[in-house]
Structure formats: structure tokens, C-alpha cells
Amino acid sequence: MPEKLTLKVVHYPDPVLRKRAEEVGVVDDSVRETVAAMLQTMYEDKGVGLAAPQVGLRKRILVLNPSGDPESPAEEVVLIDPTLVDLSGPKTRMDEGCLSFPGIFAEVERPDRCTVKALDTDGNPIERTFEGFTSRVVQHEYDHLEGVLLVDRMSPAEKVRNKPDLEELIETYKRRKAKA
Numbered sequence: 001m002p003e004k005l006t007l008k009v010v011h012y013p014d015p016v017l018r019k020r021a022e023e024v025g026v027v028d029d030s031v032r033e034t035v036a037a038m039l040q041t042m043y044e045d046k047g048v049g050l051a052a053p054q055v056g057l058r059k060r061i062l063v064l065n066p067s068g069d070p071e072s073p074a075e076e077v078v079l080i081d082p083t084l085v086d087l088s089g090p091k092t093r094m095d096e097g098c099l100s101f102p103g104i105f106a107e108v109e110r111p112d113r114c115t116v117k118a119l120d121t122d123g124n125p126i127e128r129t130f131e132g133f134t135s136r137v138v139q140h141e142y143d144h145l146e147g148v149l150l151v152d153r154m155s156p157a158e159k160v161r162n163k164p165d166l167e168e169l170i171e172t173y174k175r176r177k178a179k180a
């Protein structure tokens with residue numbers, strides 16, 4: 001039996017989070033294995049979404065489940081090589097967290113609706129429109145593929161409020177780096 005792929009979430013300010021992820025192109029078994037491992041990691045870490053750069057992979061793959069519940073697989077969304085084709089609707093503000101920013105929550109303003117073209121896990125082209133919370137998660141995860149992070153979406157006031165926690169993450173990263 002092949003060894004199961006295990007993934008670990010990388011934290012800010014790891015530089016892999018800043019790089020633009022690359023197109024997958026062909027959806028094969030290794031991509032499907034990555035998707036399955038990403039979903040498992042997302043559930044284990046109690047997240048509602050995860051992008052491949054967050055597990056150190058520079059690939060345009062994102063997974064989400066707005067319920068965060070592994071018992072509700074029907075709510076899972078997998079987008080491979082997604083392109084954001086439209087953003088619309090009224091802008092709303094809501095607290096967002098991110099598995100790469102443990103313990104940090106910040107209010108972020110985003111349009112309510114988004115439309116994405118992507119490939120599904122069979123490699124078939126799909127186009128989907130998301131609204132509300134699911135749309136917010138899709139936009140947040142899509143940001144990761146472009147190297148855009150929660151800290152970039154914070155208002156100046158939110159940045160000030162979160163500064164001590166952000167600095168702590170930077171210090172933790174530096175300490176880990178020094179030990180490695």
C-alpha cells in the first residue's frame with residue numbers, strides 16, 4: 001500500500017505564501033491525491049478552506065467546505081486552476097481567519113458574489129457562482145494562489161490592532177528557521 005500523503009500547514013511569514021502558484025494543467029491521480037490530503041488537513045485543522053501554497057505546494061488548487069464539517073462532503077468545493085471571472089454584489093465586512101495566521105482574526109471587506117472558472121477533479125471545465133460566506137471563502141483562498149494574504153486585506157486600523165500577534169508569528173518563524 002502506498003504511503004499516505006501527509007501535509008503540514010505553513011504559517012506567515014513563510015515565503016512560499018508570497019509566491020504566485022502555478023497552473024496544474026493536467027488533473028491526474030497525483031493531483032487527486034493532493035486534493036484528498038488537503039481536505040483532510042483542512043478538517044484536522046478546523047478550517048473551512050485551504051489553498052495549496054498553505055501546505056507548501058506552489059499549485060493552483062483550492063479546497064473548501066463552508067460548513068467545516070467532514071460529515072457534509074456534499075458541501076465540499078474543489079477548484080483546480082481557478083480563474084476569477086467576476087466579482088459583484090454589495091460589499092460586506094466580516095471577520096476572517098486563516099490557518100496560516102493562527103489566532104488572528106480581522107475584518108475584511110469583500111464583494112458578496114464571485115464567479116470562477118476552473119477544472120474539477122475529473123479535469124472537466126466548470127464555471128460556478130458563489131454567494132455570501134462561501135463566496136468569501138473562495139475569494140480568500142483564491143488570494144492565496146496570487147500570494148495575497150489576510151494581512152494585506154486588513155484595514156490600517158485592523159493592522160494596528162493585530163500588530164503584536166503578527167510580530168509574534170514573525171518571531172516564531174525566525175526561531176524555527178534558526179533551529180532548522
Ligand code: NI
Nearest residue numbers: 097098099100
Ligand atoms: Ni488563508
